Amino acid sequence: MLRFQIAFTIVAFACASALAAEKENQMKFGMVIHGGAGTIERGEMTPPKEQAYRAGLEQALKAGYVVLERGASSLDAVEAAVRVLEDNPLFNAGKGAVFTHQGTNELDASIMDGKTLNAGAVAAVQHIRNPISLARLVMEKSPHVMLVGEGAEAFGKQMGVPFVDQKYFYTEERWQALQKAKASPTPVSDKDRHGTVGAVALDKAGNLAAATSTGGITNKQFGRVGDSPIIGAGTYANNETCAVSCTGDGEYFIRIDVAHDVSAMMQYRKMPVKEAAQAAIAKVGKLGGGGGLIAIDRNGHFAMPFNTSGMYRGHVGPDGKIQIEIYR
Ligand code: ASP
Helix, strand or coil: CHHHHHHHHHHHHHHHHHHHHHHHHHHCCEEEEEEEEECCCHHHCCHHHHHHHHHHHHHHHHHHHHHHHCCCCHHHHHHHHHHHHHCCCCCCCHHHCCCECCCCCCEEEEEEECCCCCEEEEEEECCECCHHHHHHHHHHHCCCCEEEHHHHHHHHHHHCCCECCHHHHCCHHHHHHHHHHHHCCCCCCHHHCCCCEEEEEECCCCCEEEEEEECCCCCECCCCCCCCCCECCCEEECCCCEEEEEEECHHHHHHHCHHHHHHHHHHHHCCCHHHHHHHHHHHHHHHCCCEEEEEEECCCCEECCECCCEEEEEEECCCCCEEEEEEC
């Protein structure tokens, strides 16, 4: 009888703690965003400019938080946050995209669902107002993962997404950056090209998602595509490990396959997200590249490493408190 009572107590306790753990897990949700890594010096930032960047990041985090808070998917949340950043001329994505060598704007974006490993991407689109939403449509409404250039735009027409004239992407600051880059004998400074945007999120159901959007790098050559729309390089999400969005010298991030590398180190080597993220950025640095990434795991732990002097970044958890950082 006593033995039965002990066994019963143990089973009841185990069930109760499993339920509590599950409940706690369900309560965990959060989002991390970036607005690009590069040379961002405190001394060169005016207070109004810094305030504008902070406000832009805050607005994006709020947009994502509202979605997560009401119990919607991390996929919806990352898309909502990235759209806000794409519409903000301060960031190198959507409206604020940098100029190519030819003086045009060519935009790249990708999104990935950690639950299903479905993914969608577009590259070198020139007239899509919100490339991240077109990337999501590629994922959900086409049998493909990546569509580029005119083909991606033809698909966008079929889907009825908003189109804009190239003039929409004109910002004086980006235009001047192109003139400076063209006049400079050395390759473009990262000061003139940071600003790519990205978001990673964990929702109440425990699903992870990642999204990245960019105009690429100032003065890029015809047809150049960076890491941002490449699944595994600039964006990756897997419920078994983490969700990642990168920013920096795309040519290096592609060769290291940074976003998937973080996930792989977690999966194969059982590394925590912070260590894996840091190790991946160290590999980029060793090869000579600059940049950073944001990553969140299925328990809501996150990392925001970078090897440049700054990275626009921020995060929000279940309490809704928004934290924004810019410098090292
Ligand atoms: N990674 C982007 C690209 O290479 C640029 C950036 O993040 O600044 O296109």
